[in-house]
Amino acid sequence: MDTPSARPRQAVHHFSLQYLLVVPILLALLTGYILFLHGDTDIYMLWSQCHARSRIPWLSHIPVLGTPSCFLVSFFQEALSGTRAVAIMAAILSFIGGLLTISTVEAARICNSPSVLIAYPTGPWLAFNLIGGAIVWQLVIIPAFFHRSRAIIAARSTSSPSPTAGPSDPNFGESMRHLTQLAETIAIPAAVALGYFVPSLLILVLDSPASIITWLFFPVWVSLARQGLRRATLALKRHWHGTFHLESNKAALVGMYAVPILCSVLSQALLVWSLTQRDDRKEMTRATTKFIVIDVFFIGLTVLYWVLVEAGWRVTAVMVGAAVVLGPGAGVCIGWIYRESTVDPDRSVTVVAVGGRSSGEATPSEETPLLR
Template identity: 55%
Template sequence: MASILPWLASLPARLRARLRVSSSSSRPSSRHLIHTVSLHYLLVVPVALAIATAAVLFAHSDVNVAMLFSQCHARSRLPWLSHLPVIGAPSCFLVSFFGEALASSRAVAVMGVVLAYIGSLLTVSTVEAARICNGPSVLIAYPTGGWLVFDLVGGAMVWQLLIIPAFFRRSKEVFAESEAATATASEAATETEADTSTNRHLSVVAEVVAIPVAVALGYVVPSLAMLATDAPAAIVAWLFFPLYVSAIRQAVRWAIHHVAASLAGRSLHLESDRPSLLAVYAVPIAFSVVAQVLLIYNLVAVADDRKEMTRSTLKFIEIDFFFILLTVLYWILVEAGWRVVAVVLVSSVVLGPGAGLCLGWIYREQQLGFAYDAVPGDAEQGADGLSEETPLLQ
């Protein structure tokens, strides 16, 4: 009898461990390129896309863009900015470049779609930064620096040469660690601590509020101000949106933990909670849909009013945007397969590229089986009865 009591006491833990193994085995068993192809070979395409981006941009360069920089270098354009030491001419050129790219209603409509897509990509990267499993990767977990370089200097090539390789490398590491953890769990039917290296929970519940608020206030509001006014000050403010998003996200997290201290340290599996999923992706999807509708209306009902300089500058942005699209589609294809790419493309045609990316990313999690990571009853509750499903504000 004495030997049976310890066995009965450990039974719930053993059942939960077996439930985890069963959940893991219920995930789709199909392997994708990220699982079967060497990292070195996977990186050939991003490098080729980076070379193609540079080549196409160079081929489409013209005298208008060169003249724009010449005016800034001569301090004859935006004197309050161009006269700054060292950074004056480059800053003037960057602000003037975006200003000319927004100098017509057609250009504003096109830029709206581009900015909406960047907002969706920002949301996706911020969600991935908040996941526990991506903590070991500095480029993924701390995306502000990469986004600043992308925005101020590198454009598509930052994603092709820096960010995408980081995601590929981390995906391979997570897959290897997940396989090892599954094998260990199959051999020993005892409950173990969750492996943080493969845990796709958001690190804290507060991210469900912090991410959409940060994207809305730190990115969407400056983007709308730039689209609406085309003022140099609005463009300058928009250029530093990665800093705003990071600061607001941290401030909101701190405020929530300060108000509801019991939520600090509690994680949440985003894809297992539909209200949270909607809250995180609602802003970029709405931005994309509105931008898509306005672009279609402008193409159908409004004459093209772009001048030569606007065409020249907007052409550069469109080329860079096109290669960003190709790069992200390749990223999704490698990690999730052609079905997710198809969802992204179809959704993009109807709702805009930004919404297509968000919907495709949600579908990606389901295709990869990440939606099954949260096992019912697996979340620990404190003495106060709170769990990861407890509302943030009561």
């Protein structure tokens, strides 16, 4: 691993926020153009059928929201019709699950607490899933992370820690990359598994309107499950209120990313197998699948740009390599784990050390037990 003195600074240190946002904006414009270019009349027919109340009558007859709700549910129903379509969607869902995991982990880090869009990701994720797709990542989520990174760098380069700053200061604290609470190591992976991966499995297996509607609101289920599990964990383990550095404990790190990586590997195997079989997708399924694949492809490009700017080409290469072999969900998770070793807002600044820790309490390490 590179030492801090030898590690080069990444692009996020050298370019202002305005310049960093040029690429996401261009990608958003390109995404919209490509999706419009590849828009199929079959997809427009779905809207017409829902507007005419001929599809999913119990849903399409709801005033105001009936037509768009029917269209969204019908769109995913068609995208899940057939063995090849299920395999493609499984790979896509594993990728989204990986992104959801790292997004939720970043939401729990002390350094991101000042950013509403990062610390409270339910709103942006709902907008992504219900309305904007890749464009939400390009114009909302990624810019929020760039803005926060630049804010930290600016604070550390233009000022010094205040006398009242502690180790958990989001800009200067030694613990700024820690999770706000140790309980998050239980709450986050369990919430993502229950709130996202279980509904995702249900839509792959059932492909019913009820299962799709449930899945569409997965950001809400993940948020509620995370809050409930965190409170339950803290009620049972009161000393788990303290901060915790996830990457310093192998058991916690494996537990955090095990489900998305495993699901990614399984979906990758399913996709490879499906490519050896006859493509059983109908015309409507091909149209909806193509639309989703294009959207997710541009999300992937945006995420790679994000990682390249903040962590450099090596992390980007690791992410791409892992995605090719183990699937996109595993790729983003493994790349993100490696990325953490490159995070370095400013090597020259003096951080606020954890001086308030009692002498008998050691810094969390690989040997620190997760349950104690």
